[in-house]
Amino acid sequence: MQEKNFEKELDKAVGNIEIEGHSIPKHEKDIVSKVYRKYKNRIGTDAVDSLLYNLVEETKKMEQENGRTK
Numbered sequence: 001m002q003e004k005n006f007e008k009e010l011d012k013a014v015g016n017i018e019i020e021g022h023s024i025p026k027h028e029k030d031i032v033s034k035v036y037r038k039y040k041n042r043i044g045t046d047a048v049d050s051l052l053y054n055l056v057e058e059t060k061k062m063e064q065e066n067g068r069t070k
Contacts, residue, residue, distance in 0.1 A: 006036060007033070010029065010036075032052060032055075035051065036048050
């Protein structure tokens with residue numbers, strides 16, 4: 001994915017998440033962007049996509065577990 005397209009897609013993803021009622025702090029968006037840029041040429045975009053997907057899934061799992069403990 002080209003750099004310009006990546007930023008646009010990242011902004012769209014953040015916007016979609018915010019529509020669902022969750023906010024994404026700028027520093028978290030910056031972390032995702034930094035990870036993508038750092039590793040996209042080293043390990044390939046499929047691996048980066050997998051990493052980001054797993055981060056999202058782990059976050060969902062943590063939110064569910066936190067919801068059970070409240």
